[in-house]
Amino acid sequence: WIRQPLGKAMEWIGIIWGGGSIESGASFKSRFSISRDTSKNVLYLDISNLVAKDTGVYYCARRDTAVHLSERTVQKLNLKYVTTQRRMILGHCILFGLLSYSYGQSLISSASVVKRPGESVTVSCTVSGFSISGYYMHWIRQKTGKGLEWIGFIENGSGTRTWFAQSLQGQFSITKDTNKNMLYLEVKSLKAEDTAVYYCARSS
Numbered sequence: 001w002i003r004q005p006l007g008k009a010m011e012w013i014g015i016i017w018g019g020g021s022i023e024s025g026a027s028f029k030s031r032f033s034i035s036r037d038t039s040k041n042v043l044y045l046d047i048s049n050l051v052a053k054d055t056g057v058y059y060c061a062r063r064d065t066a067v068h069l070s071e072r073t074v075q076k077l078n079l080k081y082v083t084t085q086r087r088m089i090l091g092h093c094i095l096f097g098l099l100s101y102s103y104g105q106s107l108i109s110s111a112s113v114v115k116r117p118g119e120s121v122t123v124s125c126t127v128s129g130f131s132i133s134g135y136y137m138h139w140i141r142q143k144t145g146k147g148l149e150w151i152g153f154i155e156n157g158s159g160t161r162t163w164f165a166q167s168l169q170g171q172f173s174i175t176k177d178t179n180k181n182m183l184y185l186e187v188k189s190l191k192a193e194d195t196a197v198y199y200c201a202r203s204s
Helices: 095-103
Strands: 002-004 014-016 022-024 032-037 042-047 057-059 067-069 072-075 088-092 106-109 113-115 121-128 137-142 148-154 162-164 172-177 182-187 196-202
Touching: 014 032, 022 032, 113 121, 121 196, 137 172, 137 182, 148 172, 148 196, 162 172, 182 196
Parallel strands: 088 196
Antiparallel strands: 002 057, 014 022, 032 042, 067 072, 088 113, 106 121, 121 182, 137 148, 137 196, 148 162, 172 182
16 A cells, blocks of 8 residues: 655555555554455555644555655556546545544545546535535545645535536536535546546634
């Protein structure tokens, strides 16, 4: 397992060997646990007692696709194991949820999905700890190696008016379900450059 905090280098978390033994980086021994289910071919990473510094994009990798030295990843993942040129990934991260845990609030985006160029996708944000009707709700994205990019927001109350960044108008739509306290972002006619981590956020 490897993670990349926003704007920082990749960090090696740990490895589970073929025989089942586990090695972890010194700073990840206490709260991070790696396991697997070989019958389902699934790898797991459990993180206990989340803190803000745990925010990041988390990658799983086969040993020969990443090289680590002194807990630093020195060779990037071989992306052929993650996606292909004809496909794209719209990811999720829990940045805002992690930053607001101490206030009993969280905003958690839906799971990562893989789509082909030209298709459409709708991602959701499940909110707890406050009512989305009381705030302007935003969507933001961050492409790999780039800064945060504001997409748009939807007004508070029961209103449905939306505003978008000028360069993104027409391709994106924002809706909400105040009964379920959920926010949605639809992205139409997907292009390779839409690959990013998508965040939901509320106005302060």
